[in-house]
Amino acid sequence: MSQQVEDEEILSKFREEKTRNEAFNLLIKKYQQKIYWHVRRMVINHDDADDVAQDTFIKVWKSLANFRNDAQLYTWMYRIATNECITFLNKKKAKNNIPLDDVSFELAESLADSTYFNGDRAQQKLQEALLTLPDKQRLVFNMKYYDDMKYEEISDVLGTSVGALKASFHLAVKKIEHHLLSND
Amino acid sequence: MKSEEDDKTWLNDYPSLKQVAKSNPFTVPDGYFDELHQRAMSRAFLDGLNANTELGFIVPDYYFEEFPGNLQSRIAVENAFENQDLGFTVPANYFENMQANLQSRINIEEALEQTNGNFTVPANYFEEMQASLQARINIEEALHRTNGDFIVPADFFEDQHQQINSRIAVEEVLNGQHEGFTVPENYFDNLQKAILAKTAKPVVKRDAVIRRLVTSGVFKYAAAACFVMAIGGTVFFNQYESPEAKHNRSYIHKALATVPDADIIDYLQTHMDAADTPTLLDDASQSNTGTLSVDDLQKYLDTH
Numbered sequence: 001m002s003q004q005v006e007d008e009e010i011l012s013k014f015r016e017e018k019t020r021n022e023a024f025n026l027l028i029k030k031y032q033q034k035i036y037w038h039v040r041r042m043v044i045n046h047d048d049a050d051d052v053a054q055d056t057f058i059k060v061w062k063s064l065a066n067f068r069n070d071a072q073l074y075t076w077m078y079r080i081a082t083n084e085c086i087t088f089l090n091k092k093k094a095k096n097n098i099p100l101d102d103v104s105f106e107l108a109e110s111l112a113d114s115t116y117f118n119g120d121r122a123q124q125k126l127q128e129a130l131l132t133l134p135d136k137q138r139l140v141f142n143m144k145y146y147d148d149m150k151y152e153e154i155s156d157v158l159g160t161s162v163g164a165l166k167a168s169f170h171l172a173v174k175k176i177e178h179h180l181l182s183n184d
Numbered sequence: 185m186k187s188e189e190d191d192k193t194w195l196n197d198y199p200s201l202k203q204v205a206k207s208n209p210f211t212v213p214d215g216y217f218d219e220l221h222q223r224a225m226s227r228a229f230l231d232g233l234n235a236n237t238e239l240g241f242i243v244p245d246y247y248f249e250e251f252p253g254n255l256q257s258r259i260a261v262e263n264a265f266e267n268q269d270l271g272f273t274v275p276a277n278y279f280e281n282m283q284a285n286l287q288s289r290i291n292i293e294e295a296l297e298q299t300n301g302n303f304t305v306p307a308n309y310f311e312e313m314q315a316s317l318q319a320r321i322n323i324e325e326a327l328h329r330t331n332g333d334f335i336v337p338a339d340f341f342e343d344q345h346q347q348i349n350s351r352i353a354v355e356e357v358l359n360g361q362h363e364g365f366t367v368p369e370n371y372f373d374n375l376q377k378a379i380l381a382k383t384a385k386p387v388v389k390r391d392a393v394i395r396r397l398v399t400s401g402v403f404k405y406a407a408a409a410c411f412v413m414a415i416g417g418t419v420f421f422n423q424y425e426s427p428e429a430k431h432n433r434s435y436i437h438k439a440l441a442t443v444p445d446a447d448i449i450d451y452l453q454t455h456m457d458a459a460d461t462p463t464l465l466d467d468a469s470q471s472n473t474g475t476l477s478v479d480d481l482q483k484y485l486d487t488h
Contacts, residue, residue, distance in 0.1 A: 024228065028221035036220065040210050053220070054227050061228040119209020126204045146208070173198055180200035 006030065007073040014064055024064070028057055031074070034147070035081050041142045042085040042135070044107045044127070046116045052088050056081040075156040078143075082157055086135060104131040122180075129179035136160075137172040144169050 010030070013023035035056055040049035059080045067076060108128045111117055119127070130138050139158065143149040151162040158165070195202040431437050440448065 021225075025221065025225060028224050032220050032224070033217055036212070036217070037208065037210070040212075046210075046212060050216075050220075054224050057224040058228055058231050061231070116211045116213065117209060118211050120205065122204040123207075123209035126201070127209065146206070170194075173194075173201065177198040177200050180204070 011064075011067065011069075011073065024061060027060070027064075027073075031077055032057075034074075035077060038078060038081050038142065038147070039085055041130075041146065042082075042138065043088060044111050044131075045114065048088065052084050053081070056084045059084065071156055072153070075153050078153075078157040079159075082139060085139075089135060107131050125180055126176065129176040132179060133172050133175055137168050137175075140165055140168045141172040141176070 006026075010023045010027050013019040013026070016023075032053070036049060036053045039052045039056065040046065043049050043052055056077070060077055063080070067073065108131050111124065111127055111131075117124070130141065133141065136158070140154060143154045143157065144151075149157075151165050154160075154165050155162050160168075
């Protein structure tokens with residue numbers, strides 16, 4: 001409830017010209033980590049995540065004046081971040097002219113060499129298993145497993161029905177379990 | 185009733201996944217989130233500035249609207265320079281007809297050179313030309329000889345007619361000058377009367393006041409004494425004045441003083457005769473020739 005109030009306060013301040021910067025500053029401080037980790041789990045590399053997260057906030061700055069209260073500010077920003085992630089991954093694929101599977105392999109390699117990854121072997125294997133999934137399944141799994149988001153919220157972010165999301169999530173879990181068992 | 189999200193029993197079906205720690209395995213650099221919102225804010229403002237000002241660069245009004253037209257003009261100019269047209273044009277088919285036109289011009293020039301331009305001369309003109317020229321030369325020489333070796337200024341005869349006309353015009357002007365002025369009728373008849381009338385005016389006589397300058401009788405004796413002294417002084421100085429001083433004061437001396445001696449000698453040699461010698465000697469005796477003797481003078485005159 002308090003979060004909702006704060007969102008309303010941020011939006012109210014943003015509508016005023018003299019408090020717009022203050023409102024945006026509050027918005028970034030409140031959601032920067034959630035947005036960053038959502039992006040980071042998708043692009044794996046910290047520097048890439050940093051760029052995509054900043055791009056996400058730029059889009060939020062440009063579009064916040066047109067934000068409608070029929071959606072939660074949180075899910076709205078997640079949708080923007082998700083679109084930025086997908087755009088980034090598609091550009092990466094087009095830039096290197098390599099198949100998406102090879103992109104996943106490259107991301108797995110960067111995960112192994114990443115300075116900013118301190119997970120254990122099981123966590124690393126889980127990330128490698130996630131990289132074998134399609135982007136949309138990975139998104140559903142991440143938001144469900146790590147962010148504990150409701151299917152309705154994920155539906156708002158991805159624009160997919162709750163039933164489809166449930167099927168996608170369970171399919172993703174089966175693939176991950178299979179991957180973890182097969183590599184043991 | 186537990187919600188779906190709170191129910192983690194589904195993990196029991198996936199034991200491998202259940203064993204993986206749910207904690208976030210990813211890390212970020214120290215202080216990353218402290219700087220993230222600052223960098224995000226900066227980027228947002230920078231992006232806003234870029235959207236509004238296009239990185240601060242501006243273009244003139246309607247630049248992009250006019251850009252295609254300007255570009256087309258530039259291309260046309262460049263093409264013109266490349267073709268070296270430079271804006272000059274030639275009539276249609278100029279270069280195609282140029283060779284034929286030049287050939288026609290050459291033919292005309294050659295035809296003119298070969299013919300005499302359809303001009304003709306009298307029969308035997310060139311045969312008689314030398315004789316005619318010689319005759320003309322003889323006539324000119326004869327005319328020049330009739331001048332009696334007198335010469336006149338250059339273009340004298342050419343200007344003579346004009347000078348005569350100018351002289352006639354001047355004479356006519358001078359002769360008619362007084363006729364251009366008129367006087368009132370009977371002016372001269374009345375002129376004498378008018379003058380006489382002015383001069384015949386009665387003279388106003390005024391009674392003059394006569395005043396005696398000196399009333400004393402002493403003035404009479406003083407005036408008589410001065411008169412006697414003036415006469416006496418004159419006689420006294422004339423009596424004791426030398427002949428040379430008298431001669432120097434004479435008219436003949438003053439008149440001849442400005443005449444050079446050479447002119448006097450020439451005059452005497454031309455106009456003197458023997459009869460003048462005694463007179464000259466008499467005059468010499470009265471002149472400043474005291475150092476010469478009469479014999480010397482006689483001898484000089486006889487020899488000269």
